[in-house]
Amino acid sequence: xxxxxxxxYTKEHEWIQVSGNSATVGITDHAQESLGDIVxxxxxxxxxxxxxxxxxxxxxxxxxxxxxxAPASGxxxxxxxxxxxxxxxxxxxxxxxxxxxxxxKNPSELDALLSASDYEKFVAEEGG
Amino acid sequence: xxxxxxxxxxxxxxxxxxxxxxxxxxxxxxxxxxGVGMFDVSHMGDIRLAGPQALAAVxxxxxxxxxxxxxxxxxxxALLYPQGTFVxxxxxxxxxxxxxLLVINAGTREKDFNWVRDNTRQFDCLVQNLSDDYTQIAxxxxxxxxxxxxxxxxxxxxxKFYWVTRGTVCGLKNIxxxxxxxxxxxxxxxxxxxxEDTSARVWNEILSAGEEFGAVPCGLGARxxxxxxxxxxxxxxxxxxxxxxWAAGLDRFCKMEKPEFVGRAALEKSKAEGxxxxxxxxxxxxxxxxxxGYRVLDDNRHEIGYVTSxxxxxxxxxxxxLAYVPPNFAPVGTVVNVEVRGQGVEARxxxxxxYKRPKKAA
Numbered sequence: 001x002x003x004x005x006x007x008x009y010t011k012e013h014e015w016i017q018v019s020g021n022s023a024t025v026g027i028t029d030h031a032q033e034s035l036g037d038i039v040x041x042x043x044x045x046x047x048x049x050x051x052x053x054x055x056x057x058x059x060x061x062x063x064x065x066x067x068x069x070a071p072a073s074g075x076x077x078x079x080x081x082x083x084x085x086x087x088x089x090x091x092x093x094x095x096x097x098x099x100x101x102x103x104x105k106n107p108s109e110l111d112a113l114l115s116a117s118d119y120e121k122f123v124a125e126e127g128g
Numbered sequence: 129x130x131x132x133x134x135x136x137x138x139x140x141x142x143x144x145x146x147x148x149x150x151x152x153x154x155x156x157x158x159x160x161x162x163g164v165g166m167f168d169v170s171h172m173g174d175i176r177l178a179g180p181q182a183l184a185a186v187x188x189x190x191x192x193x194x195x196x197x198x199x200x201x202x203x204x205x206a207l208l209y210p211q212g213t214f215v216x217x218x219x220x221x222x223x224x225x226x227x228x229l230l231v232i233n234a235g236t237r238e239k240d241f242n243w244v245r246d247n248t249r250q251f252d253c254l255v256q257n258l259s260d261d262y263t264q265i266a267x268x269x270x271x272x273x274x275x276x277x278x279x280x281x282x283x284x285x286x287x288k289f290y291w292v293t294r295g296t297v298c299g300l301k302n303i304x305x306x307x308x309x310x311x312x313x314x315x316x317x318x319x320x321x322x323x324e325d326t327s328a329r330v331w332n333e334i335l336s337a338g339e340e341f342g343a344v345p346c347g348l349g350a351r352x353x354x355x356x357x358x359x360x361x362x363x364x365x366x367x368x369x370x371x372x373x374w375a376a377g378l379d380r381f382c383k384m385e386k387p388e389f390v391g392r393a394a395l396e397k398s399k400a401e402g403x404x405x406x407x408x409x410x411x412x413x414x415x416x417x418x419x420x421g422y423r424v425l426d427d428n429r430h431e432i433g434y435v436t437s438x439x440x441x442x443x444x445x446x447x448x449x450l451a452y453v454p455p456n457f458a459p460v461g462t463v464v465n466v467e468v469r470g471q472g473v474e475a476r477x478x479x480x481x482x483y484k485r486p487k488k489a490a
Contacts, residue, residue, distance in 0.1 A: 034132070036144055036349070037154040039440045040417055058469065060417055062153045062440050063143065063349045091147070 002120070003028065004095055008071065008110055009119035015095065016071040018110060024098045025071060027059065030123045032094040035061040038087045043068075043099055048076045050102060052109050057099070059090070072109045074102035131347060139171040139234060142347035149344075156350035157442040160311050161483075164269035164338055165346040168331065169310075170322065171234035172264050175244055178227040179253035186228050189247050189390055190220060191373065193383040197222040202290045202308060204381050207232075207243065208391030212372040212398055216240050216363055219308055221292050229304075231264075231317075233363045247390060263327040267334060268315030268346075268354075270485075275338040276316050280305065289314065298330045310351060312358020313485050350442075357441050357483035359409065359450065365420065365436040366407055366450055372398055375452065377407045403455050405433060409480035410449040410466065416473035418449035418466040424457075425465040425472050432457055435466060441482060448482050449475070 003009065007017035013031035017024045032038060040060040050056050050070040057068040078101040083089060090097045104110075114122060131142035131151075145151030159165040177185055186194040192205035201222055207215035216236045221229040232240045241257045248255055267276050277284050280303075282295025287307045297303040297318055309315035320330050335343060352362070361367045366376055373382045373395055382395065412418055418438030426432050438449030449466065457464055460479055465472035 033147075036132075036147075036152050037442075060440075062353060062442060065417075065419060 003116040005116040008113035008115065009122075010069060010071045010113055011122060012067075012069040014069060014071050016110065016113065017098075018104070018107065021107070022077065022101060022103050023072065023074070024101050026098045027068070027090060027094055028119070028123075029094040031059075031066075032091050035059065035064055035066060036091075037062045038090045041083050041087050041090070041099070043079050043083070044076050046076050046079060050074055050076065052106075059087075068099070071113060072102070072107075073105040075105070077101050077103055131345075134348065136171065136234065136348060141171065142168075142345075144347040144349045145345045151344055151346075153347075153349040153353060154442045156344055156346040157353050159342060159344045160269040160313055160315075160346060160350065160354055161443045162270070163342045164267065164271040164275055165311075165344050165350065166331075166334055166338065167266040167268065167346050167351055168263070169266050169317070169351075170263045170327070173232040173234065173237035173240060173257070173259040174262055174264075174319070175230040175232060175241055176227065176256040176258050177230070177244075177248065177253050178256075179251070180226060181251040182226045182228055182253045185248040185251040185253045185255075186220060186230075187386065187389060188251070189244060190218065190230075191382040191386075191389055191391065192220070193386055194220055194222070194228065199224065200292050202292055202306060204290075206367070206373070206378065206381065207240065208373065208389070208395075209369060210390055210394060212374075212391040212394035213369050214363065214367040214371060214373075214376075215243050215369070217361060217367060217378075219306075221304075221306060223292070223304070229258075236363060261322055262319040263322045263330070264317055264319055265331060265334065266309055266311075266315060266317045267338075267343075268309045268311040268313050270314055271338075271341040271343075272313075272315045275334060275341055275343055276305070276318070278337045279333060284316070298333045300326070300330070310360055311354040312360060312481065312483055313354070352437075353439050353442055356437050356439055356448065356450070357443060357481070358485075359481035362437060371452075374398055374403055375405050375407065405452045406455050406458050407436070408451055408453055408458050408477050409482055410435075410438075410451055410464070410475040411478045411482075412447035412449070412466065412473060412475045413463075414465075414474035416466065416468040416471070417447045418451075418468070418473075418475065422449075423467040424451050424453055424475075425467055426457070427463075427465070429465070429472060432464065438466075444482055446482075448478075450480075453477075 433453035
């Protein structure tokens with residue numbers, strides 16, 4: 001799997017794609033592959049305040065429950081409601097299945113995140 | 129095969145096989161319900177009892193009535209502590225006149241063997257731990273019979289559910305073939321020599337023979353969801369050393385008309401006292417998935433019980449769970465709440481098993 005270079009990655013396996021002052025967030029292909037069949041996703045409400053590194057929701061596969069961690073601080077502006085009814089879309093196309101859009105509070109936080117190639121290395125070292 | 133592995137009671141076991149070969153828990157689960165899937169279940173333990181008093185020994189240590197077993201017949205049963213709680217559940221196979229094979233769980237292998245040995249000393253009967261001698265492969269699903277029939281000279285159509293036979297399998301003579309399983313589906317379990325070359329060869333031959341029937345390899349994940357849909361108990365979850373037979377609802381496998389077996393006296397007393405808790409099936413009616421260990425709450429958010437096993441059910445396409453609750457919450461239709469991440473999510477008591485396979489023979 002090659003990871004898109006137009007975004008940044010967390011060690012908790014989320015991706016974030018920045019556009020000006022706002023950003024789009026989802027989970028990585030490695031995350032969906034480790035989880036297996038995804039059946040449930042719980043996302044915050046529009047207007048919710050997120051803190052970088054803190055949980056913002058949950059994703060569940062048949063076998064496992066996994067917390068979602070905010071790649072950056074900000075305010076939720078939009079939720080991908082499609083995933084509530086079709087969570088399996090994350091298995092089919094994790095990098096195309098965005099979860100939410102946020103307004104960034106502190107864009108410099110992104111500097112601490114991994115590039116596509118660093119994330120790929122990280123996943124390989126993790127034994128994924 | 130690139131499977132995701134997990135440590136299971138000291139065994140490195142596949143949870144699921146990769147999506148790239150058409151697997152994953154949901155696909156594996158569906159293959160067993162509608163076609164055929166195969167499992168490496170070599171982690172299961174095997175204890176052989178043989179000798180003039182083998183039947184008496186089996187009767188003493190197990191709760192079902194082994195005297196009803198014809199040659200080649202098998203039964204579900206359990207080994208109990210004197211207090212009527214579970215050492216383990218077992219399948220007891222009568223292999224010949226005075227020879228029985230007990231198939232037990234992986235996590236309890238040593239405990240079970242020691243317990244069986246210690247509790248059968250007074251009988252003229254040999255007790256052997258054969259756990260390391262066998263590789264056990266389960267071929268499960270309505271088409272399993274067609275797959276295995278290609279590889280054996282034994283007439284499988286003559287083997288009824290919970291009966292065993294012997295035959296040549298993949299060129300190996302005198303192989304034990306049992307029509308048993310842990311998937312709530314028709315299927316077979318075969319016991320082959322455990323050396324790695326033989327095991328790998330037989331596994332691959334079955335997989336190849338199954339190709340035309342859509343056979344897929346299945347891991348522990350699907351094994352768990354399949355057995356949950358069929359309400360088959362799992363040690364450490366629905367049954368344990370603190371749960372007794374009545375609470376677990378396994379009454380029909382416990383033959384109180386037998387004059388004696390370990391645990392009987394305590395069960396008689398417990399029956400007279402009535403149930404404090406009982407195992408029920410739940411279907412989540414609110415949005416949320418019950419998981420093992422989650423708390424069950426009443427309308428006032430008081431804890432009334434706990435989930436022993438909970439998961440999305442891939443065939444039924446519902447979120448289901450088994451839970452211990454007080455008997456007044458057990459009637460079908462009762463509404464309870466399961467605590468999911470601090471929130472009460474509504475669930476309803478439903479009839480079990482959640483899934484029953486169609487009656488028609490494959």
